[in-house]
Structures are given as structure tokens and as C-alpha cells.
Amino acid sequence: MGRQVTGMDQWADMYSQRATHLRESEIRALFAVVSRPEVVSLAGGMPNIKDLPIARLAESAKQLILSHGPQAMQYGSGQGWGPLREQIGNVMSYEGSNPNPDNVVISTGSQQALDYVTQIFINPGDVIVAEAPSYVGALGVFAAYQADVVHVPLDEDGLIPQALEETLADLKKVGKRVKFLYTVPNFHNPGGVTMSLERRPQIVEICRRHHVLVLEDNPYGLLGFHSEPIPSLHSLAPDTVIYLGSFSKMFAPGFRIGWAVAPPAIRQKLVLASESALLSPSMVGQMAISGYLSDYNWYGQVKAFQGMYEERCQAMMDALQEYLPDCTWTKPTGGFYTWVTVPEGIDTKEMLPRAVTGQVAYTSGTAFYADGQGRQNIRLSYCYPEPDVIREGVRRLSIVMNREKELVELFGPSPKTSPEKK
Amino acid sequence: MGRQVTGMDQWADMYSQRATHLRESEIRALFAVVSRPEVVSLAGGMPNIKDLPIARLAESAKQLILSHGPQAMQYGSGQGWGPLREQIGNVMSYEGSNPNPDNVVISTGSQQALDYVTQIFINPGDVIVAEAPSYVGALGVFAAYQADVVHVPLDEDGLIPQALEETLADLKKVGKRVKFLYTVPNFHNPGGVTMSLERRPQIVEICRRHHVLVLEDNPYGLLGFHSEPIPSLHSLAPDTVIYLGSFSKMFAPGFRIGWAVAPPAIRQKLVLASESALLSPSMVGQMAISGYLSDYNWYGQVKAFQGMYEERCQAMMDALQEYLPDCTWTKPTGGFYTWVTVPEGIDTKEMLPRAVTGQVAYTSGTAFYADGQGRQNIRLSYCYPEPDVIREGVRRLSIVMNREKELVELFGPSPKTSPEKK
Numbered sequence: 001m002g003r004q005v006t007g008m009d010q011w012a013d014m015y016s017q018r019a020t021h022l023r024e025s026e027i028r029a030l031f032a033v034v035s036r037p038e039v040v041s042l043a044g045g046m047p048n049i050k051d052l053p054i055a056r057l058a059e060s061a062k063q064l065i066l067s068h069g070p071q072a073m074q075y076g077s078g079q080g081w082g083p084l085r086e087q088i089g090n091v092m093s094y095e096g097s098n099p100n101p102d103n104v105v106i107s108t109g110s111q112q113a114l115d116y117v118t119q120i121f122i123n124p125g126d127v128i129v130a131e132a133p134s135y136v137g138a139l140g141v142f143a144a145y146q147a148d149v150v151h152v153p154l155d156e157d158g159l160i161p162q163a164l165e166e167t168l169a170d171l172k173k174v175g176k177r178v179k180f181l182y183t184v185p186n187f188h189n190p191g192g193v194t195m196s197l198e199r200r201p202q203i204v205e206i207c208r209r210h211h212v213l214v215l216e217d218n219p220y221g222l223l224g225f226h227s228e229p230i231p232s233l234h235s236l237a238p239d240t241v242i243y244l245g246s247f248s249k250m251f252a253p254g255f256r257i258g259w260a261v262a263p264p265a266i267r268q269k270l271v272l273a274s275e276s277a278l279l280s281p282s283m284v285g286q287m288a289i290s291g292y293l294s295d296y297n298w299y300g301q302v303k304a305f306q307g308m309y310e311e312r313c314q315a316m317m318d319a320l321q322e323y324l325p326d327c328t329w330t331k332p333t334g335g336f337y338t339w340v341t342v343p344e345g346i347d348t349k350e351m352l353p354r355a356v357t358g359q360v361a362y363t364s365g366t367a368f369y370a371d372g373q374g375r376q377n378i379r380l381s382y383c384y385p386e387p388d389v390i391r392e393g394v395r396r397l398s399i400v401m402n403r404e405k406e407l408v409e410l411f412g413p414s415p416k417t418s419p420e421k422k
Numbered sequence: 423m424g425r426q427v428t429g430m431d432q433w434a435d436m437y438s439q440r441a442t443h444l445r446e447s448e449i450r451a452l453f454a455v456v457s458r459p460e461v462v463s464l465a466g467g468m469p470n471i472k473d474l475p476i477a478r479l480a481e482s483a484k485q486l487i488l489s490h491g492p493q494a495m496q497y498g499s500g501q502g503w504g505p506l507r508e509q510i511g512n513v514m515s516y517e518g519s520n521p522n523p524d525n526v527v528i529s530t531g532s533q534q535a536l537d538y539v540t541q542i543f544i545n546p547g548d549v550i551v552a553e554a555p556s557y558v559g560a561l562g563v564f565a566a567y568q569a570d571v572v573h574v575p576l577d578e579d580g581l582i583p584q585a586l587e588e589t590l591a592d593l594k595k596v597g598k599r600v601k602f603l604y605t606v607p608n609f610h611n612p613g614g615v616t617m618s619l620e621r622r623p624q625i626v627e628i629c630r631r632h633h634v635l636v637l638e639d640n641p642y643g644l645l646g647f648h649s650e651p652i653p654s655l656h657s658l659a660p661d662t663v664i665y666l667g668s669f670s671k672m673f674a675p676g677f678r679i680g681w682a683v684a685p686p687a688i689r690q691k692l693v694l695a696s697e698s699a700l701l702s703p704s705m706v707g708q709m710a711i712s713g714y715l716s717d718y719n720w721y722g723q724v725k726a727f728q729g730m731y732e733e734r735c736q737a738m739m740d741a742l743q744e745y746l747p748d749c750t751w752t753k754p755t756g757g758f759y760t761w762v763t764v765p766e767g768i769d770t771k772e773m774l775p776r777a778v779t780g781q782v783a784y785t786s787g788t789a790f791y792a793d794g795q796g797r798q799n800i801r802l803s804y805c806y807p808e809p810d811v812i813r814e815g816v817r818r819l820s821i822v823m824n825r826e827k828e829l830v831e832l833f834g835p836s837p838k839t840s841p842e843k844k
Contacts, residue, residue: 009685009687009688010661010685011635011685011687011688012687014543014601014635015542015543015691016541016542016543016544016545016548016567017545018541018542018545019541019542019543019691019695022542022691022694022695022698023694024694024697025697046496046497047496049491049492049495049496050491050492052491052495054487054488054491054492055488057487057491057495058483058484058485058486058487058488058491059484061480061483061484061486061487062480062481062483062484063480064480064483065476065479065480065483066476066477066480069471069472069474069476069479069480070471070472070476071676072676073471073474073479073674073675073676073677074468074469074471074674074675074676075468075670075675075676076676108530108534108678108700108703108704109700109701111699111700111701112530112699112700115698115699115700119438119440119441120437120438120440120441120444121436121437121438121441122438123438123439123440126438137698137701140697140698141698141699144695144698145438179436213433213436239432248497252495252496253495253496253497253705254494254495254496254497254498254704254705254706255495255704255706256530256700256702256703256704256707263431263432263433265431265433265434266431266433269437269441269444272444272445272446273441273444273566275446275447275562276444276537276559276562276563276566277533277534277537277563277699278530278531278533278534278537278678279531279533279559280678281530281678282530282676282677282678282704282707283675283676284676284677284706284707284710285678285704285706285707288706
């Protein structure tokens with residue numbers, strides 16, 4: 001009785017169009033494999049939270065329930081708790097923004113805010129312009145809403161303004177409706193690059209001229225290495241930018257609290273989307289985060305995280321230098337990831353099972369494109385493993401890759417990586 | 423800079439079709455007004471959680487973070503935490519179900535599971551059959567996905583099988599695609615009635631014959647007054663029923679943890695929907711609920727809640743008897759609500775502002791229909807106010823209603839309540 005997959009789905013004729021566009025992300029598919037303890041995972045994006053002051057946080061949780069239990073355990077408002085929305089304004093001031101708390105909408109992680117934004121703008125076939133490559137979780141949402149994603153290249157200074165201009169002009173020529181630009185300007189996931197200060201006003205201006213919204217997704221913004229936060233796109237043009245923020249990387253993901261800031265009319269629709277999908281986000285989660293922001297030196301903790309991640313990044317850079325001299329990679333100045341380009345002929349997606357057999361996991365570049373590109377790239381993350389584990393992971397990867405190169409030399413490149421297939 | 427609603431929305435041409443179908447629920451619109459302390463609100467569905475063992479729960483929260491902090495504050499799986507899915511199986515066994523934890527999907531409150539189910543089945547124009555009246559939050563989700571809701575009447579024994587049979591046959595005749603029946607079988611919101619034991623297999627059988635899924639929404643199932651739980655529809659036909667459960671009423675809503683149980687193929691799609699919309703539900707919330715289920719006499723607490731809500735229900739029944747003898751109302755055997763029919767000619771939606779002026783709030787019956795019915799009904803909730811406050815609220819309502827009756831006698835009924843407008 002409902003206990004097994006029988007192979008037959010009697011409801012197969014009932015699903016919505018949209019259900020057929022939901023797809024398993026390559027990262028999620030990998031999850032079971034890479035959580036085996038003998039595998040070094042350079043695949044995930046889990047922050048390192050064991051350095052948080054756990055004992056103090058435990059005491060705070062107790063005090064929260066003791067002093068505010070009936071409020072913390074009750075329903076809240078669909079837009080999110082007022083005091084936390086105020087504090088989010090303060091967090092964003094580090095990047096030069098000064099949002100009215102009325103325009104902040106709290107969500108179950110910023111992923112959900114991404115879903116709301118996509119929901120309220122995208123009809124099937126509408127175009128979203130996004131960096132090449134782009135965050136896999138965003139591509140999943142965009143696919144679910146049947147958006148047509150058009151990639152625009154980035155370089156070491158982030159999204160290339162001229163390429164954006166040309167892409168938008170080309171799309172206009174063929175009559176395509178572009179709803180928004182999706183960008184991760186800081187410490188890009190998966191690219192590991194950061195949009196330069198010079199380019200920021202240019203990008204915003206190009207979008208404004210083409211009447212295209214900017215969706216700025218910024219979970220890593222405060223995690224630059226030994227650097228002050230960079231002014232957000234939102235700080236330059238709050239009327240044109242929807243900003244997504246998250247506590248998952250600067251604090252911890254387990255409370256699932258993120259937020260969106262949007263111009264008032266859009267914010268109103270986001271609140272309706274939240275009420276419809278959720279009624280209200282978790283009050284316990286919101287109040288715990290609020291307490292963390294008010295009772296702790298949260299920015300000091302961010303600084304500590306910066307140093308810790310910088311050390312791990314350096315361990316990865318050193319290991320790449322030593323073990324994978326045939327590859328090229330981006331040099332992150334913050335965040336969790338570097339983007340590696342492997343020698344021609346190697347297909348990183350096809351290599352992955354052999355890497356896992358070799359007890360190392362990465363994410364194939366194909367996860368980060370809507371159009372099948374990325375077979376010559378991998379995303380390596382240095383956020384979760386300790387430096388010596390990172391080093392060991394890259395060493396194992398080099399063994400796998402050297403074998404792969406021998407195969408390519410013997411039998412020729414994988415047909416999928418030949419230029420005409422790209 | 424983005425600080426006020428200017429009246430002009432420069433992005434007004436950009437919204438999706440779906441965004442135009444998001445609507446503010448009548449309950450949410452009321453929220454600001456009814457939270458004024460001088461107003462007695464019989465409008466909301468907030469559970470009374472101040473009777474929970476707050477001090478012990480505070481200590482549990484501390485221990486959770488202390489012992490399992492790095493896990494509780496980390497990302498989890500999109501389907502939800504395994505141990506909690508096991509425990510949910512145990513909770514459901516009280517109603518005769520025996521779900522495989524593999525088929526349980528955890529969500530941010532059962533509202534979100536409702537959204538997932540609607541998302542994976544409903545294309546614009548598809549039909550959902552639902553009780554008349556139905557839960558306002560479900561109607562909001564169905565509207566957002568542009569479903570066509572067809573109401574089927576219920577009586578004191580719940581949804582009427584013959585009416586369901588006729589409705590489904592009629593819809594088939596006109597070529598309409600019915601995807602599922604949405605039902606709240608226990609202590610109906612807002613109807614206050616419960617589907618009889620006799621009708622349950624009939625309802626399931628009718629749906630099976632018409633190849634229509636059953637979406638069983640059961641947040642109040644364990645909150646029957648001095649009664650054993652009633653076998654769920656899911657327990658009768660796990661291959662035909664998607665079950666939605668919630669900890670919000672039997673424990674507390676602030677963690678926002680609910681769940682769905684579905685046949686394997688459907689469950690798979692629900693997991694994809696969860697991963698896309700959310701990545702994963704809150705681990706802190708899931709582990710807190712799990713701890714509550716394992717370390718507390720949770721069913722004893724449910725029993726205590728039953729007695730407390732029964733006393734409040736009785737206070738409302740007595741007050742209605744005393745103050746509103748011209749009305750009729752349902753006699754709940756559990757749950758939070760009674761459904762009141764007011765004398766002909768009174769329009770409960772139009773009366774509401776005058777009720778709030780008279781310092782009492784209710785929810786107009788119109789909130790619970792997709793088709794504008796309900797002007798002669800109100801939902802009164804007895805879950806949150808104390809018995810003497812309930813009594814005072816009904817007394818105030820009687821004053822408002824008596825004035826309204828005088829107006830009707832003087833000027834005739836509101837045009838909207840005349841039969842030809844129904």
C-alpha cells in the first residue's frame with residue numbers, strides 16, 4: 001500500500017506542464033555519493049559553521065523561547081518580522097544600501113525569494129539574461145517557470161558590459177521579451193570572479209536603458225578576503241534592482257532565512273506570493289537571526305569567516321598550482337568557489353564518476369549553463385573542507401585527470417567536447 | 423530612492439500572468455485591524471500555544487544547539503530530515519495510516535506543501551473540486567495557479583457523496599479536466615463539520631472511479647473533543663490520496679513545519695518542487711519538532727489541547743445560543759471554527775466594517791468561496807481568545823447584527839444578498 005515505486009504511475013497523465021520542467025540539479029543528484037566519508041567533496045556549497053560560538057548560541061536559543069516563546073512559536077506576517085526587516089537595512093548599509101524596511105520581504109532562504117521573483121515576472125518563453133556560467137539553483141528555478149535563459153559572458157572583472165549591451169540589442173531585434181538580468185556580482189558562484197567597481201554603474205545603466213530589471217543575488221557579499229564590502233548594484237539604483245540577501249553564508253543556513261528588497265510595487269507582489277505559498281516565514285528562525293544580529297558582534301564573526309575562507313582559498317590555489325599545472329582557474333577575492341578550465345579534450349561531466357571512484361567530487365561545469373556548455377569546466381569549492389583536505393582532494397583530482405589525459409591521447413577527445421558540439 | 427509608493431509602477435508591463443492572479447486574502451487584509459487590542463477577534467486561526475511547557479521547550483532548544491548545532495544550523499535535504507519523516511509516520515498511525523517515510527516530504531508549513539501539489543498538477547483552467555465552503559488559504563493558492571474551482575456542498579456529515587458524484591459526472595460531460603478533490607475532512611475550516619465514517623470510503627471510491635486524486639488537508643485531525651482520532655482518507659487509499667499534515671495546530675506554527683505524503687511518483691515530483699523553491703526546509707525547525715515528538719508526551723499535550731479547545735467551543739456555543747438566536751451554526755466536535763448562517767438580508771461582508779467599529783471581528787463567508795457565495799455566512803473561531811472573551815465577542819456581534827437587522831427592516835436587504843445575485 002503506497003510502499004514502493006511500482007514503475008507504473010497511474011497519475012502520469014495528470015501533471016502540469018510546469019511539473020515536467022522541474023529537474024533534479026546535478027549537485028543534488030551527487031549528494032548521496034559525495035557524503036560518503038571516504039570521498040573528499042569539493043562539490044558542495046555548505047558553509048563552515050562549526051566556528052560559530054555554539055555554546056553561546058545555545059543559551060540564546062533558550063532565552064529566546066523563555067522570554068518570547070508564545071510569539072516565537074506563533075504565526076507571523078507574510079512579509080516578515082518588522083524588527084528583523086529593520087536590522088536587514090543595517091546589514092545592507094555595509095554595501096552602501098539604505099533600504100526602507102517596508103520594502104524588505106523575508107523568505108525561507110534567499111532561494112525562495114528567487115522563486116517568488118521568477119514567479120511574478122516570468123511567463124513561459126520570457127527571457128532571463130544571466131551570466132555564463134550561473135548559479136545552478138537559479139537555473140533550476142528559471143527552468144521550472146519555463147524561462148528562456150540567454151547567457152552573457154563574464155571575465156575576471158565580472159559580467160562584460162559590452163556583451164550585455166549586444167545581447168539585449170540582439171534580443172530586442174528578434175522580438176524577445178527580456179524580463180530581468182540575473183547576476184551574482186560578488187565572488188561569483190560558480191565563476192569565482194567579482195564585478196569591478198567601474199562596471200557596476202554601466203551594467204545598471206544598460207539595463208535601465210533597455211527597460212530590464214536587475215536581479216542582484218548577493219549571498220557572499222560580506223565574505224571578501226581582507227576587504228571592505230563593495231557597493232551593491234542596489235545601492236546604485238534601488239528603483240531598477242531587486243536585491244536578494246541571505247544569512248546562510250554570513251551566519252548559518254539552518255534557520256532558512258533570506259530576504260528580498262524591491263521597489264514598492266514589486267515588493268507588494270512579493271508579499272502576496274509569500275502569503276500564498278507560505279502564510280508566513282518561521283518566527284523562531286527570524287527571531288533567532290534577529291537576536292544574533294543584536295546580541296553578537298556579527299560583523300566581527302564575518303571578519304573571522306573572511307580569514308578562515310581566505311586560508312582555505314589559498315590552500316586550494318597552492319594545490320592547483322602544484323598538482324594541476326595544465327589547468328587554468330580564477331583567483332577569487334572572496335566567497336566559496338573557483339572555476340577551473342581543464343585541458344581540451346577532457347569532458348568533466350563524463351569524468352565525474354571516475355573522480356568519485358578516485359574519492360574526490362566536484363561539480364561539472366555543465367550544471368551552470370542552461371544550454372549544455374561547461375564540459376571543459378569544473379567548479380571547485382573550498383568552503384567546507386579543511387586546508388589539508390582541500391590539498392588532498394586536489395591531489396586526487398590530479399590523478400584522475402592525468403589518467404583522463406592519457407585516455408584522450410590514446411583515443412582522442414570525447415565527441416561531446418569537440419567544438420562543433422558546443 | 424525607493425522609499426515610497428509613488429503611484430507609478432515603471433515595471434507594471436513586466437509581470438507574469440500568474441502575478442495578476444495573486445490576491446490578498448480577506449483574512450490577511452483584516453490583520454492590521456483585528457490586532458488592535460480593543461477588538462475581540464473571532465476572525466483568526468491562531469492556535470493557543472501559551473499552555474505549552476515553555477520553560478522545558480527553552481531548555482530543549484538550548485540542548486539541541488549545544489549537542490547538534492553544526493548539523494541543526496546547516497543545509498539539509500530537500501525532502502526533509504529522515505528521522506522526522508520516520509516520526510511523522512508514527513503521528514499518522516493515530517489516524518490509521520502507515521506511510522513509508524520515503525513517501526513523506528517536509529515543507530515550510532503545510533501551506534507550502536499545498537503550493538507544491540497545486541504547482542505540479544494544475545495548468546491554467548484545470549478544475550479543482552472543493553467543498554463549499556473551503557479553506558481560504560487553499561483558494562488563494564488555487565487562484566494563483568489559475569485553477570477553476572468548482573464547489574460541492576457539504577452538510578453536517580461533511581462532503582456529500584452524491585453531490586460529488588453528480589459534479590464529477592457533469593464536469594466530465596462538458597469536457598472539463600478535474601485534477602483533484604480538495605477536502606478538509608476533519609473539523610472543517612471553515613465549516614466546523616466532520617466527514618462521517620460512512621462517507622469516507624464512498625468519497626474515495628467516487629474519486630477513484632473518476633480518476634481524480636484526493637488532496638486530504640488535515641491540520642486539525644488530532645484535535646477532536648474527547649474523541650479518538652478518525653481514520654484518515656489516506657489510510658483507506660494511499661494510492662489515491664495525497665495527505666497534508668501540520669505541526670502548527672497540534673504543537674506550534676512558529677517552526678513552520680508541515681508535510682505531505684504521496685504515492686511514490688508524485689512524491690518524487692514534490693521533492694523536486696521543494697529543491698527548486700527552497701533547497702531544503704529548516705533543519706533547526708525540523709530537529710526541534712523531532713525533539714518535541716521524542717522527548718515530550720506530545721500526545722498528552724494534544725489531549726490537553728483538546729480539552730482546552732472544547733471548553734472554548736462550548737463557550738461559543740452557549741454565547742451564540744444566548745445572543746444570536748436568529749442565527750444557525752454548526753456544532754463542531756473538534757478543531758477551531760463554527761460556521762454561522764445569519765438572517766436573510768444581512769450581508770456579512772458589508773457588515774464587517776461596522777462590526778470592527780463595534781470592536782469585534784469575524785471572517786466573512788465570502789472568503790471561503792471561489793465564486794462570491796457566502797454573504798449570509800460568517801466563520802467564527804474560538805481557538806485563540808479565552809472563554810469570557812469569546813462570550814464578550816459574540817455579545818458585541820449581536821449588537822452589531824441587531825442594528826443591521828433594523829436597517830434591513832427599514833431599507834430592505836442588501837442587493838448583493840438577494841437570491842438572483844447568488
